[in-house]
Amino acid sequence: MSERRSMKAKLGGNVFKPDRERHINIKPGFEKDARLKAALFVCPAGLYSLNEEDEVVLDIDGCLECGTCRIACGTEVLDWNYPNGEAGVQFRFG
Amino acid sequence: MNIYVCVKQTVDLQQVRIRKETREPVLDGVPLTIGNIDKNALEEGVRLRDKLGGKVIGVSAGSEELNDTIKEALAMGADEAIMIIAPELEGAESSTVAMALAKAIEKTGEIGIILLGEGSSDNYSGQVGPRIAEILDLPQITYVSSLEAEGNTVKAVRNLEDCFETVEAEMPVVVSVVSEINEPRIPAVTQILKAGRKPKQIYSPAELGVEIAGSQIKTISNLAPEQDRKRLLFQEGVGQDVKSLVAALESEGLLGR
Amino acid sequence: MDKFDVIIVGAGLAGLSAAYVLAKEGIEVVIIERGDYPGAKNVTGGRLYVNPVRQYLPDIWDDAPLERHVTNEMVTMMSPDNSVSMRFRSDKFDQKPYHSYTVLRATFDRWLAAQAEKAGAMLVTKNRVDDVIKEQGKVIGVVTAGEELGADVVVACDGVLSFVAEKAGMIVPGQPRNFAVGLKEVIELPRTTLEDRFGLTGDEGVAQMFMGSLTQGRFGGGFLYTNKASVSLGMVVGIRDLIERKPGVEVHLLLDEFKERPEIVPLIKGGEPVEYSAHVIPEGGLAGLTPLFGDGILVAGDAAGFSLNMGITVRGMEFAIASGVMAARAIIEARAKNDFSASTLSCYQQFLENSFVMKDFRTFQHTPHVLDNSRFYGYYPQFAGKLLEDLYTVDSGPKAKISDTIRKNLSLGESLRMGKDLLGGLKI
Ligand SMILES: Cc1cc2nc3c(=O)[nH]c(=O)nc-3n(C[C@H](O)[C@H](O)[C@H](O)COP(=O)(O)OP(=O)(O)OC[C@H]3O[C@@H](n4cnc5c(N)ncnc54)[C@H](O)[C@@H]3O)c2cc1C
Numbered sequence: 024m025s026e027r028r029s030m031k032a033k034l035g036g037n038v039f040k041p042d043r044e045r046h047i048n049i050k051p052g053f054e055k056d057a058r059l060k061a062a063l064f065v066c067p068a069g070l071y072s073l074n075e076e077d078e079v080v081l082d083i084d085g086c087l088e089c090g091t092c093r094i095a096c097g098t099e100v101l102d103w104n105y106p107n108g109e110a111g112v113q114f115r116f117g
Numbered sequence: 118m119n120i121y122v123c124v125k126q127t128v129d130l131q132q133v134r135i136r137k138e139t140r141e142p143v144l145d146g147v148p149l150t151i152g153n154i155d156k157n158a159l160e161e162g163v164r165l166r167d168k169l170g171g172k173v174i175g176v177s178a179g180s181e182e183l184n185d186t187i188k189e190a191l192a193m194g195a196d197e198a199i200m201i202i203a204p205e206l207e208g209a210e211s212s213t214v215a216m217a218l219a220k221a222i223e224k225t226g227e228i229g230i231i232l233l234g235e236g237s238s239d240n241y242s243g244q245v246g247p248r249i250a251e252i253l254d255l256p257q258i259t260y261v262s263s264l265e266a267e268g269n270t271v272k273a274v275r276n277l278e279d280c281f282e283t284v285e286a287e288m289p290v291v292v293s294v295v296s297e298i299n300e301p302r303i304p305a306v307t308q309i310l311k312a313g314r315k316p317k318q319i320y321s322p323a324e325l326g327v328e329i330a331g332s333q334i335k336t337i338s339n340l341a342p343e344q345d346r347k348r349l350l351f352q353e354g355v356g357q358d359v360k361s362l363v364a365a366l367e368s369e370g371l372l373g374r
Numbered sequence: 375m376d377k378f379d380v381i382i383v384g385a386g387l388a389g390l391s392a393a394y395v396l397a398k399e400g401i402e403v404v405i406i407e408r409g410d411y412p413g414a415k416n417v418t419g420g421r422l423y424v425n426p427v428r429q430y431l432p433d434i435w436d437d438a439p440l441e442r443h444v445t446n447e448m449v450t451m452m453s454p455d456n457s458v459s460m461r462f463r464s465d466k467f468d469q470k471p472y473h474s475y476t477v478l479r480a481t482f483d484r485w486l487a488a489q490a491e492k493a494g495a496m497l498v499t500k501n502r503v504d505d506v507i508k509e510q511g512k513v514i515g516v517v518t519a520g521e522e523l524g525a526d527v528v529v530a531c532d533g534v535l536s537f538v539a540e541k542a543g544m545i546v547p548g549q550p551r552n553f554a555v556g557l558k559e560v561i562e563l564p565r566t567t568l569e570d571r572f573g574l575t576g577d578e579g580v581a582q583m584f585m586g587s588l589t590q591g592r593f594g595g596g597f598l599y600t601n602k603a604s605v606s607l608g609m610v611v612g613i614r615d616l617i618e619r620k621p622g623v624e625v626h627l628l629l630d631e632f633k634e635r636p637e638i639v640p641l642i643k644g645g646e647p648v649e650y651s652a653h654v655i656p657e658g659g660l661a662g663l664t665p666l667f668g669d670g671i672l673v674a675g676d677a678a679g680f681s682l683n684m685g686i687t688v689r690g691m692e693f694a695i696a697s698g699v700m701a702a703r704a705i706i707e708a709r710a711k712n713d714f715s716a717s718t719l720s721c722y723q724q725f726l727e728n729s730f731v732m733k734d735f736r737t738f739q740h741t742p743h744v745l746d747n748s749r750f751y752g753y754y755p756q757f758a759g760k761l762l763e764d765l766y767t768v769d770s771g772p773k774a775k776i777s778d779t780i781r782k783n784l785s786l787g788e789s790l791r792m793g794k795d796l797l798g799g800l801k802i
Binding site: 038109113 | 134
Binding site for chain 3: 027028030033034036037040061063064065066067068069087088089090091093094095097098104105106107108109111112113114115116117
């Protein structure tokens, strides 16, 4: 079996341009909301995790802008926008 | 008075990837853009024009694809563009490019300032500015981190790393700038849309009497640095690990010099 | 506020096709795209069927930068410890004009954009549209980077999440049951290695679909497409199943496990992974379509929900191209009347109804429901695998009759359920 590549290595092959702000934010007060737990499973980049307080946290670096978390968790718990122009992932193959 | 800004079309460096097997950069299909420092030169040109009046003219030499790049320059505020287009100009060496740019500038009118970036984002040879100054027999100021113009005189601060030097020169003058001189603007959509309609002049090298000689520069190698990971893993607990890490770094000659 | 005839939001296939047709008519059209270049944000699996769309964008296909024409169709049903594959190759598929191609969007979309620009369309990249401007309920423009731009018609071609349609008040954020997520890796292989490995001559290509245990009982499947010098390998999984089905699994681990299957490992061995991408796919079928027109606005492509899961393949690109072109045609009609109200623009719906787009959506309207059956992703692939395993096994004892082997694998209750699923399947 070939060695499994870490998510970091996978994402490292993509082009990401930095944004001046985070384009997705967990709405304050919803960190423990049940709806947000879905994000732990659906994010293709695995950017959502639980911290020690059992709150869902989002690491925005490596976001593929796929939109899955917006659909899965909904806009009541997530403040979701695309990154600004000139920012975010730029696929070279697509 | 005309402010000429020379811009170079380069690959978007962030889009270049390295083929692991060969360590060669993959340049096929990489989007083209204006060199980073060239954007600073443009911004400075636009700023001076807004103060002194006159026109900013973007000048560029390259292949057919220049049209897109020059549009970016026009969107950032240039009033007009001059392009010297020939397939051989793509990746041509500094002497040829400088000659083409100089001749095109000379042909089109009254020179006030010729602005350039100190070096291009791809090769950074830093030769085009000085060569243009020589060809046109103009004074030149390099490494400029701040520029003011009053009447016919420019006053520039040169960033020489360990000191700043302030110099003055009479126009016409060639000025090459470093990136800290300003923050280039992001063009507004309406400006981008207007850019397509601004005047553009296209020359062939022959029309300018420029001969494209065979290349005098040979690229021997263009490879990414070899990345050799030691794959050392310290897992004894923080106290011991820090010591082991320091020891390992020292044995590589990376610490304690 | 600067005003244009038409503003198109999104330079994907829908937006670029609309722009191309409008520009050819001499209409002043601006396309606004948030990516650095068209295609920079776009993901597809990789197969475009050209026949349905040839007539909508005539004359351009000869030079299109497509990857390989598909001559080999493969289906693989996966169980946890075996798989059943079928490979179909056709000489007919190897004859010009080819009907099916693999594509990579970063290349294709950039090229299509260049065609639209040549025709006179104005393309603005690196700019996100943030809002629509409405006046008395009518859409009259958009806001981007703080600037207002006006237009007779705005066309929302901004893909599956369509913020434009949302801001215009035409849709609300979507529900998990109507969407899937697609994940994909592009893995480079030297051309000759790839052709030898997949048994291809010249520019021939393979399209391989996978279903079964790879999604662990979830709605979805896997795909592999050969490009010129790379393979696109990925999977599509229903978002609702990802949320609801227990035990939960992180979707990217499904892809990792799929890649580690012995069916896949030798295909990508030695290849260099060069990109990892993901994208939501609308899969609501007919019922999932959004309103298509309003005063001063049209919606096309994924933004309108025009993506169809036809069992084992996703089709969205042809619908995007065709709906983009029909949106353009509707605008051309509206201009002739100089009336951009919803009632005039409604001819867009009519054009769609008369085309393969709505016909396919009606034909396949039961697909989402029929496919929403975990037996397709678990039981059937396992049944087929187990049956063949038994048939091909020669043990130390005597070999059972074939009919006995089948009977052993298929109880009466199961055959009844299978019959029911089969009837359901006939609706597809
Ligand atoms: C993994 C996967 C596999 C697939 N496989 C296939 C297949 O094999 N065959 C097939 O036919 N279809 C397939 N599809 C579906 C197909 O890719 C889509 O249906 C198609 O890409 C839709 O095209 P579009 O132009 O409507 O939208 P998109 O291609 O998504 O384009 C939308 C554009 O709008 C831009 N945009 C969005 N918001 C804004 C904004 N606010 N401002 C400015 N620009 C904006 C985006 O950057 C993008 O360029 C697949 C999809 C996925 C994800």
